[in-house]
Amino acid sequence: MTDEKATSADHSTVKHMKWWGWGVEGVGFHHEDKPDFAPFVLKAVDVDLWTATKAQPLPFDKLDVPDSNVSPEFFAALTAAVGDDNVTSDAMDRVVHTFGKSLRDLVRVRSGKIERTPDVVVYPADEAQVQSVVDAAVAAGAVIIPFGGGSNIAGSLEPIVGETRTVVSLDLGRLNRVIEVDADSGLARIQAGALGPDLEAQLTERGWTLGHFPDSFTHSTLGGWVATRSSGMQSDKYGDIADIARGLRVVRPGGTLVIRAIPSASTGPSVREMIVGSEGRLGVITEVTVQVHRIPEKRDIYAYFFPNWATGLKAMQEISESDAAPSITRVSDARETGFSLATSKASKGMSKFLSGTVLPTLMKRKGWNLDDICLSFIGYEGGEAHAKRQKAIVDAIVKKHNGMGVGKGPGVLYDQKKFDTPYLRDFLLDMGAAGDVSETAAPWSKLAAVHDGAYAAAQGAFDKLGKVGWIMSHLSHSYHSGACLYFTFAFKFGEGDPIAEYDVVKSAIQQAFIDNGGTISHHHGVGLEHSPWLEQDISAGGVDLVKSLFASADPDGTFNPGKIVGGRLVGGRVATLIDTDAIETEEVQA
Incomplete structure (x- = not known):
């Protein structure tokens, strides 16, 4: 067992994002101090920010929230497990725990299209309470959906439409402590509900860092990172969460699955790997033992320019093959570079580098x-001499590919604003436009084709809808054999169904990934959003194996049913969510 102690604080201490959007109330994206942004958006997606009528989410009291169907007996069993103050069927709590923060999620919740919510939200304080909740839910024939920070954008959180059983959202927010650090081994035991900033603050006090900083860092949890196979901005140095998570504790019916933090082992198929990326379908992750690192002596992020996308890709590939070991290798294509310049404040950020005459003149001369x-x-991290050597290697490669460095200033600004991008999704929705992301990974030999294929597919979808649309991309997360490409796309909604329009674009991009040699997701997970492409990605045999794993480990479909693969038996039919308005059903032998 763990040595954790239940906290005395009730669930009022658990932080949640606002029910209708990203982040906290009172924080959002503003364009008035960015003089180039409004003209950019007008050209990119045909939205005039100065004249557009700002849409507002429905007031919460106008939402038609489905009634809770939790029985008094089951509610009493849950309160016996975690205490009266930590079980709620309040409408606001249930809505907060219904969706993640994808565009599909936000369109539905902002317009009041909520077909199914959890029936009850439970806040355990420790692993023993999680076990009690799981056992009570199994006895009652209920569904359990683990909940961390609610930042998921792959449809991994919502209850399946048509689910008739009682649905429990199991919020791990009270399990938020760094339990201990094994300094000799560089390992830390951390409770799964710890948010990124909280766990880093606790580690920093001890002189350590996890080094895992996804875009969602501010509002996502360690358990959520493991459950969705997350990757962070500094994964080039620290690894993806699958590399970082060494040990696990997972509550299952009747007991806890324990994976010890062994450096490496030959013990058959990796159970740890089965849990990583399982999206709550194999149990509730309560604790993770992770690799941690001493806070580096030096940490710098430098900015560079390349003449075009092709040379940037070649430079990133050569860096990955060199003796250099940077913490960040990221290059934006021309469109995303233009966007970055447009979102800079007047006389600040990258805009000042091109607003004068020296740098543009130098570029033209080249x-x-x-x-x-x-x-x-x-980015470069480590001791002074180490960081200096890494930069010297990279600088030589950049020069070889006709690039140029412009110093640390832009990198400092990037570092300060790196977690603010998700607020743009809300801003564009307010202005009647879609803005969302898709990401993939592919071998170096196929990255250019994946990039160009996604662009062509998106443009074809925009043309089909009769829209002016925008797509842009950057490369990040470099590996020996390839890298991640992260795409952002946007367009103005018409008068019809916004989600149907979104599906045309999103589906085209996802299919282009597969068609050109990429994967359906590098780090956002599968959920419901990406499951239609899973068989094309991992083969029919792979899907059958995953289905068999879930069916064997959870035959009653207790844990987050329908995510990643398939659905569950409902009245002799398999129900699988395809979009917000339709469920495709297939007759099966019950």
């Missing part, structure tokens, strides 16, 4: 077309 330039950020 034969560059300013419409093709690509912005790159590369």
